[in-house]
Structure formats: structure tokens, C-alpha cells
Amino acid sequence: MNAPVQAPATSIGPPLWLLAEITYRCPLHCAFCYNPTDFAATTEELGTEDWLRVLREARAAGSVQCAFSGGEPLARDDLEVLVAEARRLGFYTNLLTSGVGLTEARAAALKEAGLDHIQLSFQDSTRELNDFLSHTRTFDLKRRVAAMIKANGWPMVMNCVIHRLNIDYIENIIDMAVELGAEYLELANSQYYSWALLNRDQLLPSREQIERAERITNERRQRYGDRIRIFFVVPDYYETRPKKCMNGWGSVFLTVTPDGTALPCHTAKMLPGLSFPNVREMGVREIWYDSEGFNRFRGDDWMQEPCRSCPEKEKDRGGCRCQAFMLAGDAAAPDPVCDKSSAHHVVLEAVERAQRPVQPVAKEAPLIFRGPAESRRLIEQGRKSLAVD
Amino acid sequence: MSEAASIVATAKPRVSARFRLQWEEAQQSWVLLYPEGMVKLNASAGEIMKRCDGSRSVDELVAELEQAFDTRGLHADVASFLDMARAQHWIEV
Numbered sequence: 001m002n003a004p005v006q007a008p009a010t011s012i013g014p015p016l017w018l019l020a021e022i023t024y025r026c027p028l029h030c031a032f033c034y035n036p037t038d039f040a041a042t043t044e045e046l047g048t049e050d051w052l053r054v055l056r057e058a059r060a061a062g063s064v065q066c067a068f069s070g071g072e073p074l075a076r077d078d079l080e081v082l083v084a085e086a087r088r089l090g091f092y093t094n095l096l097t098s099g100v101g102l103t104e105a106r107a108a109a110l111k112e113a114g115l116d117h118i119q120l121s122f123q124d125s126t127r128e129l130n131d132f133l134s135h136t137r138t139f140d141l142k143r144r145v146a147a148m149i150k151a152n153g154w155p156m157v158m159n160c161v162i163h164r165l166n167i168d169y170i171e172n173i174i175d176m177a178v179e180l181g182a183e184y185l186e187l188a189n190s191q192y193y194s195w196a197l198l199n200r201d202q203l204l205p206s207r208e209q210i211e212r213a214e215r216i217t218n219e220r221r222q223r224y225g226d227r228i229r230i231f232f233v234v235p236d237y238y239e240t241r242p243k244k245c246m247n248g249w250g251s252v253f254l255t256v257t258p259d260g261t262a263l264p265c266h267t268a269k270m271l272p273g274l275s276f277p278n279v280r281e282m283g284v285r286e287i288w289y290d291s292e293g294f295n296r297f298r299g300d301d302w303m304q305e306p307c308r309s310c311p312e313k314e315k316d317r318g319g320c321r322c323q324a325f326m327l328a329g330d331a332a333a334p335d336p337v338c339d340k341s342s343a344h345h346v347v348l349e350a351v352e353r354a355q356r357p358v359q360p361v362a363k364e365a366p367l368i369f370r371g372p373a374e375s376r377r378l379i380e381q382g383r384k385s386l387a388v389d
Numbered sequence: 390m391s392e393a394a395s396i397v398a399t400a401k402p403r404v405s406a407r408f409r410l411q412w413e414e415a416q417q418s419w420v421l422l423y424p425e426g427m428v429k430l431n432a433s434a435g436e437i438m439k440r441c442d443g444s445r446s447v448d449e450l451v452a453e454l455e456q457a458f459d460t461r462g463l464h465a466d467v468a469s470f471l472d473m474a475r476a477q478h479w480i481e482v
Contacts, residue, residue: 014415016427062415065427092409092422116409117424155407157424184424 012298014062015254015288018091019266022051022068022082024258025075027100029369032161032196032203035071036269038382040375046260048078050280052085054256057284059089063254066091071258074101080109087114094119096159099145107148118149120182122160122173139176146180158182162213162233163190163203164354165361170213174220178228185228187217189235192350193267193322198368204354210234237347237354241312242319242335249297249321254288262287264294267322271331297321302332306340396447396471398464400482403443408479410438421479428479437470441480447471 024039046054055066066086073079074097086093093116120142149156158177162170170187177185189210192200205213217232224230236243246253246265255263260279263269269276276293277286288294300308307318318324319335327336328343336343361367368374396402404410409422412435419435421428430438436457440450451464474480 062413064413064415064420064422065425067425090411092427094425116422119424155424 012250012289013252015058015284016062016064016252017254018055018058018063018066019253019255020051020054020066020068020082021070021255021257021266022046022073022079023071023075026071026098026370027075028072028098029371030161030195031199031367031369032163032190033370034191034194034196034267035370036267037194037198037370037375037378040372041379042257042259045076045258046256046279048081050260051078051082054260054279054284055082055086055089055091057279058254059086059091061285061288063284064090064092065094067094067096069096072098072100074106080106080113083110083115084113087116092116097121099141102145102148104148107152111152111154115154117157118154119157119159120145120149122158142176142180146182150181155184156180156182157184157186159186159188161190162187162205164205164209164358165203167205167209167213168358171216171220174217174224174228174230178224182228185230186233187213187230188233191236193326194270195368195370197326200350201353202364202367204235204237204350206354206356206358207238207351208355209358210238236323236337237351239337240339242316242323242337244316245320245323245335248317250288250294251298254284262291262293264297265322268293270322271325274331297332304332304334307334310340396468396475396482398448398468399446401443401446402441402450402471402475402480402482404438404441405478405481410441412439434470437467438474438479441471441474 023045024035024042026035058066068079068083073095083093083095093114095110095115095117096119098121122142146156158180160173160177166173173187174185189205190196190203192204196203214232214234217230221230250264253265255266255268256279257263257266257269261269262277262279262282262284268274274293274296277291279287282291296302300313303313303318307313316335316338319337321331323335323337324333325331327346328334328341333343334341336347338344404421407423410419411422412418413420416429418432419430419439421430421438436454437450440453445453447468451467454467455461455463471480475482
């Protein structure tokens with residue numbers, strides 16, 4: 001393959017969005033987590049000084065939205081220091097959290113640091129599904145955290161990952177968000193990467209489930225009017241054109257993982273044959289404009305047919321590179337969600353399997369829950385299969 | 390937009406607490422920031438919004454713009470922008 005064509009720096013916009021994944025540590029075990037399944041291999045987290053430098057470099061390169069994510073970002077005790085520096089630099093600072101670990105004292109410290117916004121996720125990990133749906137422990141935690149968010153004057157966005165096992169309770173989820181006083185609710189269907197891909201058959205809803213959920217969401221929008229804005233994201237497996245993933249590779253998003261790897265999206269590390277720079281060794285500006293990894297899928301020289309001559313190619317940029325790799329075995333192939341893709345049948349087969357009757361969780365194949373032990377097992381399994389090859 | 394909903398000349402608009410207005414050097418423009426999002430303002434929108442700090446009436450704001458850009462007759466355009474900005478919750482009066 002030819003060396004990637006270096007687009008002139010002027011045609012590439014700044015990395016407006018910085019996703020700072022400050023840790024993979026997390027008290028939860030979500031079966032749909034997008035963190036890499038081999039996350040347990042990361043042992044050396046970037047230190048405070050490194051993160052402060054990354055924030056300064058990214059801001060100087062034009063980043064303006066900064067999301068602190070993970071893992072559970074509250075697992076790091078220097079979060080307040082990082083938020084304060086980000087805010088001082090002029091970032092709009094977002095904290096993406098499950099709320100686990102948010103005490104009154106930490107909330108006050110984050111307010112003092114200038115944190116602009118908290119996105120609170122429902123911690124339904126499907127292992128705790130019954131608890132989640134019966135509004136007991138989860139509801140108590142969310143109520144406590146929601147009250148802290150309100151008391152500190154932050155806008156509240158609630159986010160709930162939707163899947164086959166909870167989608168039939170969408171009315172409960174919406175009503176809970178309203179009761180907790182959320183201004184925005186994101187009902188985001190699980191996307192099938194990493195842990196969610198391992199559990200895809202157990203998580204992908206049927207068409208009937210999705211239609212019902214959309215209908216109920218619309219009814220609730222009518223009922224609640226201005227009190228809450230509800231976003232409902234359909235799983236892309238049910239679409240015939242792919243999403244414009246990350247608004248285009250290397251177009252606005254820059255992810256920095258806990259070990260300092262810089263990625264054009266949070267799952268791109270899975271792509272073989274691509275090297276991604278580390279912020280320990282390269283500055284953010286050079287990473288964004290000059291590195292091989294970030295230039296690999298810019299422009300359209302990399303595109304194959306039918307993408308290259310497709311009239312819609314700028315609309316979706318060929319979809320998601322990770323999905324192309326996972327489902328078609330080639331990161332440069334069209335995203336198989338597209339019905340023009342020769343691998344579209346892979347998506348159709350998964351959708352077909354999802355039309356089976358919905359059964360109680362216990363009757364389905366067991367879910368693989370995210371966790372360090374499971375991650376190490378998957379790493380070992382990967383090593384063995386390589387040895388066999 | 391109906392006349393009744395239009396902003397009055399004596400109102401003193403200010404950027405809504407839901408948004409943060411700031412100049413972005415890298416984009417050479419004023420932007421409105423909000424949870425996980427950004428509105429990039431064009432040059433004239435930026436000139437109007439940066440003056441929405443609750444200290445100026447619409448009339449004063451228009452007079453200031455007309456002086457700064459050595460022109461006249463901006464009132465209708467500014468008022469219509471402010472109506473839209475209020476509908477978007479960018480400003481409060």
C-alpha cells in the first residue's frame with residue numbers, strides 16, 4: 001500500500017473534541033462497555049503531569065470541548081486538578097460518570113474547579129437489571145447524585161444505554177429521568193463494539209421492540225413537553241446507510257486513552273497494521289496533523305468501491321472503520337451497515353437472529369461481563385488462538 | 390415571528406446561563422458552548438452576541454454596532470437575530 005497522502009494542514013480542522021479517558025478502572029461490569037476487551041493489559045496510566053501537558057497541547061491546537069471519561073473517571077483522585085486546569089485553559093468541561101464515587105465533598109471540589117457539566121449514566125449493567133428496573137439501589141444512588149448535580153447548578157444530561165434486555169422498560173427509564181429532574185435524556189442503543197460485540201446476540205433488540213420503544217418515547221415527549229429533551233438513537237444495524245462515524249476520521253475527535261495512546265476514536269486501537277502515537281512521545285499538534293494513524297482514513301484515496309464513486313460518500317465518509325474491520329475483515333472496506341456493502345449480509349443475519357422471541361435474561365446465553373479477570377482471560381484466549389494460527 | 394413575540398427595544402439581553410460564549414482563536418470566531426456541543430457563530434452573530442451582557446438595551450446595542458461598523462439601519466436585522474437567539478435559549482432578557 002502507498003504511504004498515506006499527506007493532506008495540507010490547512011484543510012484539516014482542529015481537534016475540537018478531546019475525549020480524555022483517564023482510567024480504565026471502573027466499579028461497574030457493563031456487558032455493553034466500549035472499553036477494549038483487553039483493557040487489563042493497561043497497567044501504566046498517564047500521570048497527572050502528563051495529562052496537564054496533554055490538556056495544554058490540545059487546547060493550543062484548538063480543542064474546546066473536553067470530556068473526562070473512562071472507566072469511571074472518579075476513580076482517579078486527581079480528577080479535580082485536571083478539570084481545574086482544563087477550565088482555566090478555556091475548555092468546556094464535561095464529566096461522564098456513573099455517579100459511583102461522587103460524594104458531596106468531591107462535587108463541591110469539582111464545582112470549585114469550574115466543571116461545566118455532568119453527564120450521568122444509568123449504571124444498569126444487566127447483571128443488576130432487576131435492581132435497576134425495580135428502582136431500589138440504583139434509584140437511590142441516582143437520586144442522591146442528581147440532587148448534588150442540581151444543588152451545584154450543573155445542567156443534567158442523563159444517558160442510558162438501551163438494549164434488548166431493558167428496551168421494554170423504556171417508559172420506566174424516561175419517567176425516572178423526569179423524576180430526577182434531568183434536562184436531557186439520551187436513550188442510546190448499544191453499539192456493537194468491544195464487550196457489546198461479544199454480547200451482541202443477547203443485546204440487539206428486535207424490530208418490534210425498537211418500534212414500540214420509539215412509539216413510547218414519542219408519547220412521553222408529548223406528555224412532558226419542555227420539561228425534558230429526549231434523544232433516541234436507533235441501533236445502526238437497522239439502518240441501510242452507515243453513520244458518519246466520529247464525523248469523519250481525524251476530523252474533530254481526538255481520544256487519549258489511559259496509557260496515553262492517541263486515537264481518532266475510542267475503539268480504533270483494534271485496527272491491525274496501524275500505529276497510533278502516544279502522547280508521551282509526540283505532541284498533540286504533530287499527532288493530529290502529521291501522524292500516520294490520524295491521516296490513514298482522511299480524504300478518499302483510501303476508499304474502495306462502492307464508496308469511492310458513491311454520491312453519498314461525503315455524507316457518511318464510508319461509515320465506521322472499526323465496524324468494517326470487525327464485520328468485513330478489512331478496515332478500508334465499506335461499513336457493512338450499508339446495503340451497498342458486499343458484507344451487508346453479516347448485519348442482516350444478526351438482525352434476523354434478533355427477531356426471535358424475547359425471553360427472560362436467565363433463559364438466554366450467558367452474558368460476558370466487563371471486568372479485569374474476564375479481560376485477562378480474553379487476552380490469554382487471543383494469545384492461544386494466535387499460537388494455533 | 391409575530392410582533393408580540395419580538396424583543397422590545399429597551400430589553401437588556403444577556404447570554405443565557407445554559408451557554409458559554411467565548412472567542413476561539415483556532416476557529417477565528419465566537420462560539421457558544423453547552424453540554425457536549427458547540428454553536429459556531431458567524432461574524433455578525435458574534436458581534437451581536439458579545440454585546441449581550443445584560444448591560445445594554447437593544448437600542449444601545451444597535452447604536453453601538455452602527456457606530457462600530459459605520460453604518461445605519463441595523464435595528465430590524467439585530468432584532469430579528471435576537472428573536473431567533475431567544476427562541477434558541479441563547480439569550481435571556
